[in-house]
Amino acid sequence: MSFGKLYGYIGNPRTGVSLMAAKLAGLDVELVTMGGGNFSDDYAELVPIKKIPAFVGTDGAFLTEVIAIVTYFLSQVDSPALGTTKLEKAEVLRWLSFSNMEVAAKLSLWWQPLVGRLPYNKKNVEKAEAESDDYLIILEKQLTAHTFLVGERCTIADVFSAALIYRAFQYVFGASWRAKYPAITRWFTLITNQPFWDTLKPAPAVFVEEAVKYTPPKKEPVKKEAKKEAPAAQPEEEETKEKAAPHPIAALGNAKLPIDSWKRTYSNEDTRPVALPWFWDHFDPEEYSLWRVNYKYNDELTLTFMSSNLIGGFFNRLSASTKYLFGCLLVFGTSNDSVITGAFLVRGQDYKPAFDVAPDWESYEFIKLDPSKAEDKSFVEDMWAWDKPLAVEGGSKEFADGKVFK
Ligand SMILES: N[C@@H](CCC(=O)N[C@@H](CS)C(=O)NCC(=O)O)C(=O)O
The missing domain is CATH 3.40.30.10 (Glutaredoxin)
Incomplete structure (x- = not known):
């Protein structure tokens, strides 16, 4: 019942x-x-x-x-996940409340502005980061002395606390943070790898190497005309000299179709009548692959301009792959009911080396497209032309905004 x-x-x-x-x-x-x-x-x-x-x-x-x-x-079932003794039950409530009221509130002021979910203000983010130490050190001490927050078994306090700090691991708890907080890191890994964690979509977090950096949205107009700006010429040699290790895609050598030629054509010509036919004439599936890119957490998107900022930040973090990547990510729908999706051209056959330069690349799913299929080909065209709504289950969503990575 x-x-x-x-x-x-x-x-x-x-x-x-x-x-x-x-x-x-x-x-x-x-x-x-x-x-x-x-x-x-x-x-x-x-x-x-x-x-x-x-x-x-x-x-x-x-x-x-x-x-x-x-x-x-x-x-209802007198579950031991609530603790077994009177004191344990109170301790479970203690950690539930502490994580809910104190830790989560402080951490969200740190990571949310960095990924465009709250307005960014440098001072406030630095303050939230510094102040979060006061809270996290309490968890660290507890988890240094004990495997779990309460008693010798996993309780709802562990699951809830791990769920609330999940996003912080995804965005800001980089390698140096984790070295400073080994007990929280050990405990978080343990809890998020339990079979029950699956109920809690999204599944186990992947650690970031470095905290995501705030990247302000580019000051370009968001209207379609924005596409008409020619891409800045890439200072190829200087850029490679500066880098310690060459980009893995550099090993593929020069393509017959230089990606910059396509970027210029896309920027300077009308998309449907000229640029897209040019693209299909020059595209070689041996040299390049095409990918559908979907944001995984659409249910968390709120205002469409913030979704657009989120794309802008992601694109800035992808800048190390500019020479190997072109594409558009679009926002479809209305505030609080929107999705982010798009299509990319990638040098080589694997999306990962092009995208994993951005610490938040795993917030997106990548589906390889086959342009010999009419459906996949028109998906690429629609994503690059910005003139059609997106078909979604049970209807369609109107185009709201878009950004070009070039
Ligand atoms: N004190 C409440 C806080 C609930 C809360 O902050 N809920 C958030 C989502 S986690 C919310 O409803 N935000 C507004 C929204 O989703 O539109 C509780 O602990 O349950």
Whole structure:
């Protein structure tokens, strides 16, 4: 029998932990997608502060606040994930609350502005980074003395805390941070590799080498005319001299079709009538490959201009691959209901060496396109021409904004 409805969305850690608690307790809880800035009128009446998660039980129970919800679910079966003694139960609440109220709040002020999810202000980001130490050192001490936050087994406090700091590992906890916090790193690896972690999309984090750096959006107009600027000539030799190691794609040597010729054609000619036919005439699938690139966390996108900033930041971080890469990433849809997708031309047959120069490349999925298939060919054309809506399940989304990587 249905236990009730949980309001939230996949990809959101507070929703994910609530769903996981329901699963651990063997409860049949239905997820109703809500949040990410998108709330129905009925929900706004139920939860006027418009936040998720919330739970409405089949028996009329009503709860907001993730800690209350997971506690309610797990206590249905007296789960040891809530702790086993009176003191352990209180300790579990202690860490749930500390991570929810203190750690998550501080960390989000650090990483969110760096990836375009909050407005960027250098001083504020530096302050949040410095202040986060005061909070993280508390976790580090606890996890140096103990394998888990409470007792000798994994509790909901571990899962919840790891879920809330997941994004910080993805964006800012680089190698030097991890060297300073070995116990948190060890514990995070342990928790995120447990089989239950799958409920919590996204799956295990990949560590970044260095914290993502803020890269301001380029000052180009976002209108289509922006495409008409000719690409800056690439100072090829000087650039390679400066680098310690050559770019792995450099080993492929010069292509018959220099990517700059295509970039210039794309920038200077009308896309559909001239540039695209030119491209297909010159494209050699032995030299280059074509890729569909999808952002993985569309449910977390809010305002479309912020999605556009996110693309701008990603492109800046890809700049080491400018000589081997061309493409467009577009935003389709409206604020709080948008997707980021696009098409890229890559020198060689593998997308990875071109994209992994950007620390956040794993936030995207890469699907190889086969231009001998009409469907794949028109996808590339639509992504580079910016003149068609995107077909999505159950309809289509209008073009909202786009950026060219060149
Ligand atoms: N105190 C609340 C905080 C809930 C919260 O901040 N929810 C965020 C998502 S994690 C939210 O609803 N943000 C607005 C949105 O998604 O539109 C709790 O612990 O459950």
